Amino acid sequence: MSSSSSQPQTINISDLDLPQLADVKRQLEEEQQHLTGSFQQLKQAQSKFRVCLSNVEEIKPVNKGKTILVPLTNSLYVPGKLSDTEHVIVDVGTGYYVRMSRADATKHYKSKADFVTKNLETLQETVQKKQDNLNMVVNIMQSKIQAAASSSS
Template sequence: MSAPSGTVSLDQLSLEQLSQVRTQLEQELKHLTQAFGDLKQAQAKFAGCIDSLDAVKPANKDKKVLIPLTSSLYVPGRIKDTENVLVDIGTGYFVEKNTKEAKSLYNSKVLSLKSNLATLQGQVEKKQDNFQACTEMMRMKMAQQQRAAAAAGGSKDD
């Protein structure tokens, strides 16, 4: 089986080179897995925003609520405007949008992240396959070296 142009077949690499490739794949896999987790977390945050928007309705006007200032600090408040909300558009910037526009924005972000997650999932799976193939080739080469060493040791006894 020939490798595509610009690639090297694993069986042509030495054990040391395979070890280096395996280490690099392991680092890339760790990075991609971290990125996948971060995107999943962002997707959950936006989905939570959509759920929060469902609570902003005319029936809840003047209702007491706790407003988050940070992830662990909340202050009491009341819902005064049930038509408009402040939307975090990133890097600490907020814009006022009506609830329908805000929901649409968050839905589009969730869908965009879903697409990115699917792409990233494919990359993670490919790296995992490459990592496993590299590990298996290392095992085969080590076993081959052990057999060669045993054969060389056995022929000295003759």
């Protein structure tokens, strides 16, 4: 077995013909659409963690015994009394909830938000690279179309 067979082949994109370039363009567009969807989902997760962090920070000892609205879903709230201002119930994913101190919950949500922010930055760079690649393919396609038009004139 030769070592060259395990190496990926490099193809100069300008050597491709128009149908091949169209396929590359379509593939890049699909990848960019998928990455953009993922980016939007991460933005939503980031927003959710920031709201949770804000909610934890709003729980203060002076509010003990006061009536609050407790979220059951994103759009359904029920009245309840705040009996423990030092602990909160945190959704840690896949239907599991953990009782944490406010400080631990704050750390938890900050770390989640920071993690998502880092992933958003990385994903933004990837989306930009895909856009640059797509622009390059479009430019090559346009120059090949122009060259074909001028040679047939």
